[in-house]
Amino acid sequence: MDNSTADHHAELRTWLGGIAELAEAVNSTGSVHSLLDLVARTACRLMGYDFCAVLLLDSPHKVLAIEGACGLSATYIAGVNAQHPVRIGSGEPGEAPSSRAFRTGRAVALSDITAETDYAWGGVAGEQGYRSIIAVPLMTTGSCVGTLTCYRADVHEFSDDEQELVTTLANQAAIAIETARLRDKERQTIGELQQLNESLREQHALLQRTGDIHRQLTEVALRGEGVHGVAHALATLLERSVLFEDAYGNALTEARADGAVPGEFDDLAAVRQSIAEGSAAEAAQVRTGHAGTSWVTSAVVLDTDVVARMWIPGELAELGPLGHRAIEHAAVVAGLEMLRERTAVEVESRLRGELLTDLLAQQPTALATVVARAGRLGHDLRRPHAVLLIRTDSDTVEPGRVRRTDAPRQVLAAVHAMASRESPRPLVARHGDDVVLLWPLGGSSADDSSWRTTLIGTQTAPETMTAADAIRRSVARATPITVTVAVSRPCTDLADYPAAFRSTRGVLTITQLRGGRDRTVEIGALGVQGLLLQLEDPSELLRFADRVLSPILDYDRRRSTQLMHTLRVYLAHDLSAARTAEALFVHPNTVGLRLKRMEELLDVSLTQPDALLQLTAALAAVDVGGLELSDAEDRAPGHVIAPHLDAAGRDEPIRHLRR
Incomplete structure (x- = not known):
């Protein structure tokens, strides 16, 4: 093998090694930018050039920017890209070699740039120190993505063979660049798919957890555990204490989390005031108390009216999206539970109201079934009772506090709540705008005839006066309303109730005519008018x-x-x-x-x-x-x-x- 053949083989091995290095770089995990630098270095090594640059198309700006280089200073690259980018021309004199190569798809070579009077180099060639330049298009599937532009410090005549070799190298580089771009895009797509998959996994877990929240709170509603059950279920879900209050700030129920601090809800007074002065928003919000404690609060709404409010210590952000959803769902379930309780009370009140009307009317056909109907509602009318009549003091029903039409309903609810804790249970019903309560008297047995005999002709029983005072306190705690309560003497027979009702209503009217309010009265306190009422x-x-x-x-x-x-x-x-x-x-x-x-x-x-x-x-x-x-x-x-x-x-x- 002669020397020329050996040199040719050595050159071939060098070229094949360079191409192999490009292929290996494409298959590596490196970035496209590192591959572009490798293309420039390979061109310098294989072709003996002093500097090389890979320029790629910047579509929005219609320029070619240096994305990879070998031998070019960072200052030169930054200056070209920022101040003298290669703009894509239209074939006019003075068009940059790289632009021309990109536009025509053919190599463009200048052996001595100083002899090319049509080009305005702007001093960049002198800064970098080159005299000759060759720009070769990077062609992929019929389109040009950029140029491989190489420089020599001396004047150099680029032969046809040299241009063909550089073009071959550029074609290999273009394939490598396109492949690297595809792999880069593939990795990006895979990353996006992984993120999407992770997001779907998180959303699935969130939906499962949301389903658990829905299931637990729905089970509370199905079991009829009321607001108390909702509070305990929410406290378990959030691992925080939960307090439910009515619209007037009275505690309905409280569920303590493990490790809760005693007096955890003592700082709520100022926060309640801020809610009262601001908008009673339905969505969960954060309020801060005097001690700097943050509270998450959410309204329980029925028919646009705020009927209750829940309080949870802490910040809303700490609870996360699941905690937020749990609060929203708990507010809905609590509203349904309160609606169910209200409906039950209203139905029960209607039945008791009809019973009371028949009792007072004393119609023989209705009176025959009154005792049996009362028994089905849990009341024994064979037992002596006192009639208590509760009437709202009109001066406490003010605009902005309680609507006049709502006052009797709220008083009824407060009296019903108080009476439901008594045993035997009093009969509570609404009669017009008044609330009537039949308070059971006597011993442990309704058939205790000795007690019945004792009650005949007696004055007002002391226990009924105590009960009337308790009713006034209960209404004042539950609402911003005060009431006056009139108490009758004992009724030992069904025929006694109309007269007792009539006299107590007269007592109430005369008391309020005299300016009386928020008091317990009985017929004996009215003197002559009390005698006339009888x-x-x-x-x-x-x-x-x-x-x-x-x-x-x-x-x-x-x-x-x-x-x-x-x-x-x-x-x-x-x-x-x-x-x-x-x-x-x-x-x-x-x-x-x-x-x-x-x-x-x-x-x-x-x-x-x-x-x-x-x-x-x-x-x-x-x-x-x-x-x-x-x-x-x-x-x-x-x-x-x-x-x-x-x-x-x-x-x-x-x-x-x-x-």
């Missing part, structure tokens, strides 16, 4: 009141005066003309003239005890009978006409006391 037939009282008061009523009606109102105020202020004038905002002489006119109309002296007794009794009869005296009478603010029950327990129409 009369079965008030017709004679009404005739008496008509006979005594009609001269004043007729005068007021004809003259549009206020003699009747003046008389009421005068009697209420212990016959003091000065105090009466002060109360009526008139001069004492005016009061004196009105009193003199009344004496003339009645033909009596208001200083005579007998006359004063008759007037007082007549006014008491009017209050007890529930009559509207006349359209001309200027009644005191808050005056309410008490309804009156006939012998059958039905409301009589309001009559007008006139001559």
Whole structure:
């Protein structure tokens, strides 16, 4: 083998080694950038060039940027890419060799760049120190992805064979670059698929956990464990304590997590205030107390009304998406449980209301089944009872606190909750805007005749006064409402209830007419009016009141005066003309003239005890009978006409006391 053949074989082995190195780099885990640097180095080594660069197309900017290089300084590469990028030209004079090679798909060689007057090199050639340049397109499947551009420091004539060799190298490099890009894209796709698979796995686990949350809370609802069960299930899921409160901040139930700090919920007072002053949002939110403790809270909503609120110590972010979903689901289940409880109470209340109506009406057909129906509801009407009548104090029902239409329902719910804890259980029902409660009396047995005998004719039982006070406290705790409770004497027979109801309703009306509120009253505290309330037939009282008061009523009606109102105020202020004038905002002489006119109309002296007794009794009869005296009478603010029950327990129409 001669020397030329040996040199040829050596050169061939070098080229094959370079191509093999490119193939090996493609199959390695290296980046595309490292492969481009290898292409440039291989070109320099195989072709003996001083510098080489791999320029790839930057499509958005329509330029060729140096992505791999050998021998070129980092400053030169940065300067070219940032300040003098190779723009894709259109074949005009001065087009850069790399642009021309890219556009035409053919090699472009310049043996001496200083002799090429059409090119504006901008000093970059001098900075790097090259004189000759060859740019070869990198062709893949009929398209050009960039150029392999090589430089020599001296003037060099690129022969056809050399250009063919460089083109061959460029073709191999283009294949390697395209393959590397495909592998890089494949690795990226695999990575994205792995991330997607991991995300799907996490979502599947999340769905499974969400399903567990749904199942556990749904089982609580199916078992009918109420809000108490929801609180304990949520505390187990979150591993945190949970407190449920009603809309007024009263605790409904509490579930303590393991290791909970005593007094964990003591810092909630200020937080409740911030909720009250802000919007009662349904979504879970975070509030901070005075001690810096964070609280997660969520409203329980029924028909746009916030009926309860849950509190969990900590930050919402700490609970994660599962904890957030558990809170949302617990709020829904708690709302359903409260709706079920409310519905049960309302159905039970309706049945008890119908029972009470029949009991008060005393209709023989309905009365025959009253005891049996009461027994099915858990009440023994054979046992003596006292009638307790609960009425809302109207001045505590204010806009922004409780809607007037909601007040009786809320009072009923509070009384029902209190009564449900008693044994034997009292019968609670709503009658109009009042709440009626039949409180069981007597010994352990309903058939205890000795106790029944003892109750006959007695005064109000002390235990019922205690129960009435407990009812007022329960309502005040559960709502921002106060109530007045009237207590009857014992009812030992079914026939006693209409009269007891009528008298307690009269007691309530007269008490509130006098400005009484938030108190427990019984018929014995009303004096003469209390005695009059116990009369079965008030017709004679009404005739008496008509006979005594009609001269004043007729005068007021004809003259549009206020003699009747003046008389009421005068009697209420212990016959003091000065105090009466002060109360009526008139001069004492005016009061004196009105009193003199009344004496003339009645033909009596208001200083005579007998006359004063008759007037007082007549006014008491009017209050007890529930009559509207006349359209001309200027009644005191808050005056309410008490309804009156006939012998059958039905409301009589309001009559007008006139001559």
